[in-house]
Amino acid sequence: MLRKEKRNVIVGQSGGPTAAINSSLAGVYRTAMDRGYKKVYGMIHGVQGLLEGRYVDLSEHIQTGLDAELLKRTPSAYLGSCRYKLPNIHENEDLYKTIFRILDDLEIDCFIYIGGNDSMDTIKKLSDFAIITGSDIRFVGCPKTIDNDLALTDHTPGYGSAAKYIGTSVKEIIRDGWSLETKNGQVIIIEIMGRNAGWLTGASALAKGEDCDGPDLIYLPELPFDVDGFIDKIGNMLKKKESIVVAVSEGIRTADGKYISELGNTIEYVDAFGHKQLTGTARYLCDVVSAKIGCKTRAIELSTLQRAASHCSSRVDILEAYEVGGAAMKAADEGDTGKMVVFIRLSDDPYQATTEVKDVHKIANDERLVPREWITKDGTYVTQEFITYVRPLIQGDVAPIMVDGIPRHLYRPGFQEKLQKPDKPVKFEKPAKTETKKRTRK
Amino acid sequence: MLRKEKRNVIVGQSGGPTAAINSSLAGVYRTAMDRGYKKVYGMIHGVQGLLEGRYVDLSEHIQTGLDAELLKRTPSAYLGSCRYKLPNIHENEDLYKTIFRILDDLEIDCFIYIGGNDSMDTIKKLSDFAIITGSDIRFVGCPKTIDNDLALTDHTPGYGSAAKYIGTSVKEIIRDGWSLETKNGQVIIIEIMGRNAGWLTGASALAKGEDCDGPDLIYLPELPFDVDGFIDKIGNMLKKKESIVVAVSEGIRTADGKYISELGNTIEYVDAFGHKQLTGTARYLCDVVSAKIGCKTRAIELSTLQRAASHCSSRVDILEAYEVGGAAMKAADEGDTGKMVVFIRLSDDPYQATTEVKDVHKIANDERLVPREWITKDGTYVTQEFITYVRPLIQGDVAPIMVDGIPRHLYRPGFQEKLQKPDKPVKFEKPAKTETKKRTRK
Numbered sequence: 044m045l046r047k048e049k050r051n052v053i054v055g056q057s058g059g060p061t062a063a064i065n066s067s068l069a070g071v072y073r074t075a076m077d078r079g080y081k082k083v084y085g086m087i088h089g090v091q092g093l094l095e096g097r098y099v100d101l102s103e104h105i106q107t108g109l110d111a112e113l114l115k116r117t118p119s120a121y122l123g124s125c126r127y128k129l130p131n132i133h134e135n136e137d138l139y140k141t142i143f144r145i146l147d148d149l150e151i152d153c154f155i156y157i158g159g160n161d162s163m164d165t166i167k168k169l170s171d172f173a174i175i176t177g178s179d180i181r182f183v184g185c186p187k188t189i190d191n192d193l194a195l196t197d198h199t200p201g202y203g204s205a206a207k208y209i210g211t212s213v214k215e216i217i218r219d220g221w222s223l224e225t226k227n228g229q230v231i232i233i234e235i236m237g238r239n240a241g242w243l244t245g246a247s248a249l250a251k252g253e254d255c256d257g258p259d260l261i262y263l264p265e266l267p268f269d270v271d272g273f274i275d276k277i278g279n280m281l282k283k284k285e286s287i288v289v290a291v292s293e294g295i296r297t298a299d300g301k302y303i304s305e306l307g308n309t310i311e312y313v314d315a316f317g318h319k320q321l322t323g324t325a326r327y328l329c330d331v332v333s334a335k336i337g338c339k340t341r342a343i344e345l346s347t348l349q350r351a352a353s354h355c356s357s358r359v360d361i362l363e364a365y366e367v368g369g370a371a372m373k374a375a376d377e378g379d380t381g382k383m384v385v386f387i388r389l390s391d392d393p394y395q396a397t398t399e400v401k402d403v404h405k406i407a408n409d410e411r412l413v414p415r416e417w418i419t420k421d422g423t424y425v426t427q428e429f430i431t432y433v434r435p436l437i438q439g440d441v442a443p444i445m446v447d448g449i450p451r452h453l454y455r456p457g458f459q460e461k462l463q464k465p466d467k468p469v470k471f472e473k474p475a476k477t478e479t480k481k482r483t484r485k
Numbered sequence: 486m487l488r489k490e491k492r493n494v495i496v497g498q499s500g501g502p503t504a505a506i507n508s509s510l511a512g513v514y515r516t517a518m519d520r521g522y523k524k525v526y527g528m529i530h531g532v533q534g535l536l537e538g539r540y541v542d543l544s545e546h547i548q549t550g551l552d553a554e555l556l557k558r559t560p561s562a563y564l565g566s567c568r569y570k571l572p573n574i575h576e577n578e579d580l581y582k583t584i585f586r587i588l589d590d591l592e593i594d595c596f597i598y599i600g601g602n603d604s605m606d607t608i609k610k611l612s613d614f615a616i617i618t619g620s621d622i623r624f625v626g627c628p629k630t631i632d633n634d635l636a637l638t639d640h641t642p643g644y645g646s647a648a649k650y651i652g653t654s655v656k657e658i659i660r661d662g663w664s665l666e667t668k669n670g671q672v673i674i675i676e677i678m679g680r681n682a683g684w685l686t687g688a689s690a691l692a693k694g695e696d697c698d699g700p701d702l703i704y705l706p707e708l709p710f711d712v713d714g715f716i717d718k719i720g721n722m723l724k725k726k727e728s729i730v731v732a733v734s735e736g737i738r739t740a741d742g743k744y745i746s747e748l749g750n751t752i753e754y755v756d757a758f759g760h761k762q763l764t765g766t767a768r769y770l771c772d773v774v775s776a777k778i779g780c781k782t783r784a785i786e787l788s789t790l791q792r793a794a795s796h797c798s799s800r801v802d803i804l805e806a807y808e809v810g811g812a813a814m815k816a817a818d819e820g821d822t823g824k825m826v827v828f829i830r831l832s833d834d835p836y837q838a839t840t841e842v843k844d845v846h847k848i849a850n851d852e853r854l855v856p857r858e859w860i861t862k863d864g865t866y867v868t869q870e871f872i873t874y875v876r877p878l879i880q881g882d883v884a885p886i887m888v889d890g891i892p893r894h895l896y897r898p899g900f901q902e903k904l905q906k907p908d909k910p911v912k913f914e915k916p917a918k919t920e921t922k923k924r925t926r927k
Binding site (some may be wrong): 059060088089091114117118119120123124130141163205210211212214215216218219220221222223224231242249252254255284293341344347350351352353354355357422434437438439440442445446447449450451452453454 | 494498501502530533558559560562565567568611649652653654656657658660661662663664667673691692694695696714763783784786788789790792793794795796797799876879881882884887888889890891892893894895896
């Protein structure tokens with residue numbers, strides 16, 4: 044069934060970036076080259092950019108072994124990402140025809156998409172359309188999300204590095220909280236990403252160890268949050284401790300489903316997927332603690348850094364991200380389509396895991412939450428099972444390649460410049476057969 | 486003049502903690518031991534704790550070479566810090582007599598205080614009182630502050646690590662900002678510590694290099710901030726760039742001296758030294774950009790981590806902090822009093838610096854600001870001179886001692902527990918001559 048002569052591969056990055064997403068890109072590129080493909084194209088800003096005729100030849104970007112190492116250590120989507128959701132096939136068949144015409148013009152055999160839930164929906168729809176129309180292009184998903192909420196896989200690349208950063212930073216914040224005494228104690232509330240799944244917030248428990256008590260309370264979005272019960276707990280704790288540190292998910296909600304951040308006067312808006320953008324959960328709770336207890340408070344949002352802090356990434360995570368990139372490319376090369384690579388864990392400690400491919404129809408649009416039994420009965424901490432689960436994923440370090448005291452990243456020329464977008468859709472131009480140009484750095 | 490038989494040393498930490506303050510503590514301890522002192526006491530929470538009879542014998546805490554290495558890599562004040570300002574001598578002579586009685590009971594020869602401006606005021610007053618009363622206890626200051634605002638010294642330990650963390654994090658945030666395209670562009674505003682001095686905010690320029698444009702605008706508190714001019718600049722930049730990153734000091738003010746954070750509805754309060762605690766400068770500016778330009782915005786506060794992120798510390802900084810600890814102890818041992826150790830820079834690149842001691846009367850309560858000529862004419866960036874100045878201070882890394890994927894710190898038993906404070910001042914008890922007890926870890 045497969046072509047005898049291999050042609051080209053295209054790879055895209057989609058959804059929220061991570062510290063590991065570029066390591067998967069490096070893995071796809073390396074395996075495609077090793078398996079004899081001619082060119083590996085990279086979509087600029089995912090499917091959305093592809094539709095506008097934006098792509099690069101990755102061999103112009105990854106020219107040396109050092110480039111590949113830099114890429115693995117570069118945070119944020121090197122190719123640019125998008126939050127573009129394909130319509131259902133019957134809603135806009137023309138759009139699908141356009142994408143497939145572009146792919147045919149580029150002589151694509153394999154289409155690899157590195158992303159989370161919404162990106163797997165793209166793989167599902169494109170592979171469905173290929174089957175309907177008899178196209179032999181293979182579509183394979185490569186898992187990526189700091190949220191760790193993809194179904195059927197033990198975990199997702201990106202999560203381990205985010206968890207390591209969160210555990211490390213929370214520990215440093217707890218320690219900092221020890222330094223100054225306050226009149227009536229202090230409460231530090233740390234807000235961590237995760238709308239519906241508490242995997243990231245739970246990782247704050249990694250701060251706990253022989254040299255640190257860890258956070259005092261951890262609230263995941265899987266369980267309803269009771270503001271009054273929270274204030275009572277804080278009040279009791281302050282009788283015994285000077286400095287209380289609480290980790291909360293940005294997505295915690297009251298029993299009637301209202302986001303805690305909605306209880307204050309904070310700004311909110313809805314993104315392209317209809318997700319609510321939240322802000323100010325920690326700030327709101329600090330205001331309540333301050334008003335009801337009267338102690339000093341500090342709200343800290345880990346914000347963008349929890350997904351971008353390559354300087355504190357996990358070696359297991361960066362290597363596994365590279366591995367799934369290669370495994371996705373291998374699967375597509377061997378004829379798989381409509382699949383995603385997953386991790387199967389064989390043991391916790393020493394940690395051992397392997398990869399398999401699973402049907403993307405069983406993964407897309409499904410959110411994997413923290414199991415109830417991995418959260419304590421009273422809902423204010425994670426259990427030892429949770430820590431045993433996450434601990435192997437944060438092992439080992441990837442030293443950044445330091446130049447003049449600051450981590451070096453792989454630079455993509457002109458990336459930050461504003462694209463002059465046309466008013467109507469671009470007519471896609473088939474690439475001319477040109478020589479590979481030497482990349483010029485600034 | 487000096488005693489022939491050396492007795493004891495006491496050391497304290499004061500003011501805001503840093504990633505390097507414990508390295509100075511290790512330096513003081515090591516040098517005191519090498520120079521033949523019997524005991525090195527550590528004040529718990531500085532002079533304030535000392536007045537309440539709280540101190541430890543450091544030999545119970547630093548028992549091994551590994552302990553010393555852990556201490557150098559532990560953020561936040563190991564001994565606990567305080568923001569206690571001594572009254573003037575004539576205002577409360579009894580207080581001074583109490584302190585000196587405590588010091589005499591502990592058979593102290595040398596008193597080392599690691600801190601910033603306010604802590605040097607303590608050294609000044611105590612050394613003055615010693616001179617007035619004929620005490621031969623020597624008081625020497627060891628510089629420490631992320632703010633880098635101490636007079637007479639080229640720079641202060643703690644600043645280099647904070648600058649490295651800021652440069653690294655800002656670079657990662659800029660990169661993250663590239664990943665997703667937005668309809669009308671986006672503006673990310675990063676709020677950085679520094680009430681009056683822009684040394685930390687200026688360090689965001691370290692993100693600029695061959696692989697990154699750096700922040701687009703940098704606003705220091707040394708110059709008045711014009712909100713309208715800022716909005717105009719942002720508007721123009723968005724025509725050329727998708728993602729704008731701005732670094733602002735928490736302390737920026739309008740031409741008539743009003744803090745930008747005061748223009749919004751944010752909470753504020755005043756700390757023990759009468760400093761205004763600021764919050765929400767970035768948040769307020771984001772709200773203005775959002776209202777006037779209508780693009781996506783994100784406010785990021787680097788918050789506590791900029792002073793506590795030991796996992797991203799500068800080797801030059803950690804070693805220099807250790808060095809000034811030793812130099813302060815050496816100065817006191819050799820008879821200096823009322824002095825602070827300073828750095829004299831000999832060359833920028835290769836970097837070379839040496840230490841001297843200077844009269845603390847010329848340092849205390851004086852704030853060193855960023856020179857006007859190190860800020861661009863239009864006040865929206867730092868110059869190359871600034872970068873040349875800060876660059877050597879962030880060189881080299883100190884690998885954290887990783888245990889199970891998370892940095893290990895030196896633990897102090899019972900540290901987090903609430904102190905049962907008495908209603909009236911404690912009667913200081915002279916230490917019994919007991920054996921040094923083996924520390925028990927939890």
